[in-house]
Amino acid sequence: MSVQHPSQPPALWWRVARVLLPVLLLAGSVVLYKAWQLLWKPNVTASAFGPAYLYIRSGSSFQAVLDSLTRHELLRDPETFAQVARWRDYPAHVQPGRYLLTPELGNSALLDKLRLGQQDTVAFTIDAFKYKPQLVRQVARQLEADSAQLRRLLNDNGQLLRRYQLDTTTILTMFLPGPYRFLWNTSATQFLDSAAAMHHRFWTAERRRQADSLKLTPTQVHVLASIVQRETSEPTDKPIIAGVYLNRLRTGMRLQADPTLLWAIGNFGVKRVLNKDKLVDSPYNTYKHKGLPPGPITSANRSSLNAVLKPAAHQYYFFCARPDRSGFSDFAETYAQHKRNARKYQRTLDSLKILR
Known part of the structure; x- marks a missing residue:
C-alpha cells in the first residue's frame, strides 16, 4: 500500500520569475528596439536622382550641418540624428568635406563617417585653358577652394617665385589638362601644391x-x-x-x-x-x-x-x-x-x- 504525499506549492521565487520574466523580456525588447531606431535604423533619405552628398564648409558649426541635412531633406528623422550626435559629442568634432550619404546608413554609422572625416574625393577634368580666370572658374565649380584667394596667389609674383620657381606669366605651364582627384575642402594653396606635384611627376x-x-x-x-x-x-x-x-x-x-x-x-x-x-x-x-x-x-x-x-x-x-x-x-x-x-x-x- 503506497503513501500519497500532498503536492508542494511552487517556490516563491519561481512564482515571481514567472510573472517578471515576460515583463523583463518585453521591456528589453522595447529598449533594444528604441536603441535600433536611434542608432542603427537606416535614416538617410533614398534619392531617385543619384547619390546624395552632404557638403560641410570649413569652419561650419553643428547647427549649420543639421540645417543643411534638414533643408536638403537628406534625413528621414533629423531629430534622432541630432539626439545621437549630441550624445556622441559630434558638435565638438565637425569636420569639413563632401560626404556620400547612402540609404542604409543609420545615425551611428553616419556619425562615424562625419566624425572621422571619411569624405569622398571629387574627380573632375581640367580642360585646356588660355587665361587664369578660366582656370579659377573650373576649380571653383568643383572645390571649396576660395576663388578670390586662388586669383591672388596666381598673380603674386613673389609667392610664386618662392614656392614654385615660376612667375605670373609662366605659372600657367604648371597645370596639365586632364583628370584630377581632390578632397572637396582643398584650399587654394593645397590645389596649387597638388598641381605642382603632378607637374613634377610628369617631368621625369x-x-x-x-x-x-x-x-x-x-x-x-x-x-x-x-x-x-x-x-x-x-x-x-x-x-x-x-x-x-x-x-x-x-x-x-x-x-x-x-x-x-x-x-x-x-x-x-x-x-x-x-x-x-x-x-x-x-x-x-x-x-x-x-x-x-x-x-x-x-x-x-x-x-x-x-x-x-x-x-x-x-x-x-x-x-x-x-x-x-x-x-x-x-x-x-x-x-x-x-x-x-x-x-x-x-x-x-x-x-x-x-x-x-
Missing part, C-alpha cells in the same frame, strides 16, 4: 634629358607645346609641326606662329589672319619678335608636350592648313612651296566667304 629624368637635348627648359617646352596644340589637334601632325618650329628656332628665324598673334589680339575665333594683325604691339607677336613668347598661349596637354620632346626630324620650315579643312597641314621646305600651299588654302576661304 628622361623627359628632362629630352628637353636638354633640344636646348629647352621645361618651361620653354610648355610654351612651344602650347603653340603646337593651338595649331592642330591631329596627333600625327603635332611632332611634325614641333619640328618646324624647332628648325626655325635653331636657325634664328621668327616663329611667325598665327596662334600667338591671336593670343596677342585677344581673339582666338579668327579664321583668317590679316596683315594688320601682324602689327600688334605685344611680346606674344612672334611675327615681330624672335624666339618663344614669354608664356604659354594655352595649357599644353601631354600629347603636345610629348610631340615637342620627340619631334619629327625633317627639313620643313613652313606649313599651312590643308584646303580640305581636314585639320591636317601641308608642309614645305622652301618659302616658294609654302606660298603655293597658302594660296590653295586662301582660295578655299574665299570660296566659303570667310573674311575673318
Whole structure:
C-alpha cells in the first residue's frame, strides 16, 4: 500500500520569475528596439536622382550641418540624428568635406563617417585653358577652394617665385589638362601644391634629358607645346609641326606662329589672319619678335608636350592648313612651296566667304 504525499506549492521565487520574466523580456525588447531606431535604423533619405552628398564648409558649426541635412531633406528623422550626435559629442568634432550619404546608413554609422572625416574625393577634368580666370572658374565649380584667394596667389609674383620657381606669366605651364582627384575642402594653396606635384611627376629624368637635348627648359617646352596644340589637334601632325618650329628656332628665324598673334589680339575665333594683325604691339607677336613668347598661349596637354620632346626630324620650315579643312597641314621646305600651299588654302576661304 503506497503513501500519497500532498503536492508542494511552487517556490516563491519561481512564482515571481514567472510573472517578471515576460515583463523583463518585453521591456528589453522595447529598449533594444528604441536603441535600433536611434542608432542603427537606416535614416538617410533614398534619392531617385543619384547619390546624395552632404557638403560641410570649413569652419561650419553643428547647427549649420543639421540645417543643411534638414533643408536638403537628406534625413528621414533629423531629430534622432541630432539626439545621437549630441550624445556622441559630434558638435565638438565637425569636420569639413563632401560626404556620400547612402540609404542604409543609420545615425551611428553616419556619425562615424562625419566624425572621422571619411569624405569622398571629387574627380573632375581640367580642360585646356588660355587665361587664369578660366582656370579659377573650373576649380571653383568643383572645390571649396576660395576663388578670390586662388586669383591672388596666381598673380603674386613673389609667392610664386618662392614656392614654385615660376612667375605670373609662366605659372600657367604648371597645370596639365586632364583628370584630377581632390578632397572637396582643398584650399587654394593645397590645389596649387597638388598641381605642382603632378607637374613634377610628369617631368621625369628622361623627359628632362629630352628637353636638354633640344636646348629647352621645361618651361620653354610648355610654351612651344602650347603653340603646337593651338595649331592642330591631329596627333600625327603635332611632332611634325614641333619640328618646324624647332628648325626655325635653331636657325634664328621668327616663329611667325598665327596662334600667338591671336593670343596677342585677344581673339582666338579668327579664321583668317590679316596683315594688320601682324602689327600688334605685344611680346606674344612672334611675327615681330624672335624666339618663344614669354608664356604659354594655352595649357599644353601631354600629347603636345610629348610631340615637342620627340619631334619629327625633317627639313620643313613652313606649313599651312590643308584646303580640305581636314585639320591636317601641308608642309614645305622652301618659302616658294609654302606660298603655293597658302594660296590653295586662301582660295578655299574665299570660296566659303570667310573674311575673318
